[in-house]
Amino acid sequence: MSAVIAIAVGCTVPLPSRYSSAPSSHDQQTLVTALESVHTIPTRPRILGYSRERFGHGWGTHVTASGQFCTTRQILMQATFSTDAPTPSPAPITCGVKYPRGVGPPDPYTGKLLQASHVDVDHIVPLSAAWDLGAYQWDEQKRVRFANDMQWNLVVVDSTVNRDKSDATLSEWMPPAITAHCSYAARFVAVVARYELALPEADIATARKACAL
Numbered sequence: 001m002s003a004v005i006a007i008a009v010g011c012t013v014p015l016p017s018r019y020s021s022a023p024s025s026h027d028q029q030t031l032v033t034a035l036e037s038v039h040t041i042p043t044r045p046r047i048l049g050y051s052r053e054r055f056g057h058g059w060g061t062h063v064t065a066s067g068q069f070c071t072t073r074q075i076l077m078q079a080t081f082s083t084d085a086p087t088p089s090p091a092p093i094t095c096g097v098k099y100p101r102g103v104g105p106p107d108p109y110t111g112k113l114l115q116a117s118h119v120d121v122d123h124i125v126p127l128s129a130a131w132d133l134g135a136y137q138w139d140e141q142k143r144v145r146f147a148n149d150m151q152w153n154l155v156v157v158d159s160t161v162n163r164d165k166s167d168a169t170l171s172e173w174m175p176p177a178i179t180a181h182c183s184y185a186a187r188f189v190a191v192v193a194r195y196e197l198a199l200p201e202a203d204i205a206t207a208r209k210a211c212a213l
Helices: 025-034 072-081 127-132 140-147 161-163 180-195 201-210
Strands: 039-041 061-062 068-071 102-104 113-115 119-123 154-158 198-200
Touching: 025 180, 025 201, 039 140, 039 201, 061 072, 068 072, 072 102, 072 119, 072 154, 119 161, 127 140, 154 161, 180 198, 180 201, 198 201
Parallel strands: 039 198
Antiparallel strands: 061 068, 102 113, 119 154
């Protein structure tokens, strides 16, 4: 059963930019700030017991400002592909799933235009990676919040690229577009810092290289 959840909006490090250019001073500063509080470990451990259900049964459900019940995925899809905001309603209704724009903005990982029929919602820090890096110690509420964190840890991307990424961390996978590397690395480390996860030394080295630090 999906729970109606609220997303925390307090920030300890700045959000990186939107992957549209070469390394910027903003992305570099985001990475520097995040690295200051990240706990470093030699390698990624493999912790038994992971399953998707540990982070909630499917996407969380939210009540939007217009009074609709929407899943996390529906909200992100609407934000990416819809041309109009949901129509206000006096009582909550089921979230609409029509996407007037079949073609969306550029994919943050490749730069190619997104197609509504060929996208996934990617966890910047994959759930199974988060489990290994410390989420196995969290309570269920925190894991559900992490899995549905639209501000920090979720982005709509090309489905093929997302599945190629799988549960990889920075040292194992980076976006195909080189110009996306620093922003992606900065956001990945920012999520790790925000949720007080650990980060392997190889991932830190990869992030520093991506942002020319």
